[in-house]
Amino acid sequence: AQSVTQLDSQVPVFEEAPVELRCNYSSSVSVYLFWYVQYPNQGLQLLLKYLSGSTLVKGINGFEAEFNKSQTSFHLRKPSVHISDTAEYFCAVSKTSYDKVIFGPGTSLSVIP
Amino acid sequence: GAGVSQSPRYKVAKRGQDVALRCDPISGHVSLFWYQQALGQGPEFLTYFQNEAQLDKSGLPSDRFFAERPEGSVSTLKIQRTQQEDSAVYLCASSLGTSGRTVHETQYFGPGTRLLVL
Numbered sequence: 001a002q003s004v005t006q007l008d009s010q011v012p013v014f015e016e017a018p019v020e021l022r023c024n025y026s027s028s029v030s031v032y033l034f035w036y037v038q039y040p041n042q043g044l045q046l047l048l049k050y051l052s053g054s055t056l057v058k059g060i061n062g063f064e065a066e067f068n069k070s071q072t073s074f075h076l077r078k079p080s081v082h083i084s085d086t087a088e089y090f091c092a093v094s095k096t097s098y099d100k101v102i103f104g105p106g107t108s109l110s111v112i113p
Numbered sequence: 114g115a116g117v118s119q120s121p122r123y124k125v126a127k128r129g130q131d132v133a134l135r136c137d138p139i140s141g142h143v144s145l146f147w148y149q150q151a152l153g154q155g156p157e158f159l160t161y162f163q164n165e166a167q168l169d170k171s172g173l174p175s176d177r178f179f180a181e182r183p184e185g186s187v188s189t190l191k192i193q194r195t196q197q198e199d200s201a202v203y204l205c206a207s208s209l210g211t212s213g214r215t216v217h218e219t220q221y222f223g224p225g226t227r228l229l230v231l
Contacts, residue, residue, distance in 0.1 A: 004155075043117065043204065043222035044156070051217060090155050100169065101220075103155030 004091050004104035012110045013081055021076040021107045023065075023091030033074040034092040034101065035065055044090065050074065061085070086111045115139065117223035119205050125229045126195045134190045134226045136205030144210030145188050146220060147180055150202040159203075162188060163210055195230045202227050 005024045013019045025031060035047040048059025055067040065076045074091060091104040118137045126132050138145050143164055148156035149172075159178070161169040164185035173180070177196075182188040192199055206220040 041224065043224045044206075045222070046219050049219075092155070100158040100161070100172070103157070105153070105155050 004093050004102055006089075006091055006104040006107045008107050009105070010108045010110065012112055014112050015083055016080045018079050019077065019081050019085075019109065021089050021091075021109065023074045023076065023104060025072050025074065025091075025093045027072070027093065027095060030095075032094045032096075033065075033067060034094075035059065035063070035074075035076050036090045036092060036103075037061075038088040038090065038106075040087070047076070047089075081109070081111050083111050083113060085109060117205055117207055117221050119203075119223040119226050121226060122224065123227050123229075125231065128195060128197060128230055130195050130230075131191065131193045132195055132228065134192075134203050134228070136188045136190070136207075136223060138186065138188070138205070138207030139221055140186075142207035142209055142221075143185075144208040144218070144220075145182060146206040146208075147188070147190050148204040148206065149174075150204055150225070152201070156204055159190070192228075195228075197230050200228055200230045 003026045007022050033050040036044040037047050038044045047063050048057045050057045050067045058064045063078050065074055067074050088106045088108050090106045092101045094101045120135045145162040147159040149159055150156040158172040160180045162182045165182050177193045179191045202225040204222055204225045206222045208218040208220045
């Protein structure tokens with residue numbers, strides 16, 4: 001069965017500092033990978049997704065992620081965070097284009113002024 | 114344009130009560146998904162509709178959970194004889210679904226219904 005690991009449950013970071021949120025997945029087959037963000041009292045919003053092609057994926061709000069097949073990782077990065085980036089971030093994986101999406105437990109990013 | 118809406122936003126139920134949660138997807142979206150998000154966890158898939166057809170209900174945790182989408186638009190998730198372990202946020206998402214359920218299409222999530230069973 002597929003699973004998604006987000007090792008850091010909480011990540012505090014100062015404003016304008018860089019941040020990396022880690023995600024590892026377990027799968028022996030090709031996968032599709034996603035990062036979602038959930039702002040307080042709002043629904044999940046897709047940040048970016050990897051389907052195929054370039055392993056570096058750029059998303060909204062200045063975020064990017066790199067797919068590393070050998071390390072089964074899909075870490076999310078941003079070079080300079082803002083207060084407004086404070087939210088819960090979920091990594092997710094799907095085995096095939098018609099399979100259900102499996103979400104990780106989430107990482108709470110807190111940006112400190 | 115209007116996004117996915119869900120009602121009620123909050124629901125408190127006594128154990129054993131039946132509840133019904135409503136989802137209004139984005140107009141024209143064929144695919145509709147329900148997820149359950151327990152406190153401190155990621156969403157877990159419950160069920161999937163393509164128009165009015167429920168194509169996947171493998172995530173429904175028990176036969177107390179029932180979902181329907183009779184006219185291919187609004188969907189209702191019903192939980193019978195609620196238990197404390199049903200307390201969670203229930204999320205609805207929709208996507209265009211023009212090619213069936215495909216991850217190439219972005220799912221748009223509603224704000225969720227927070228259910229508390231006492």
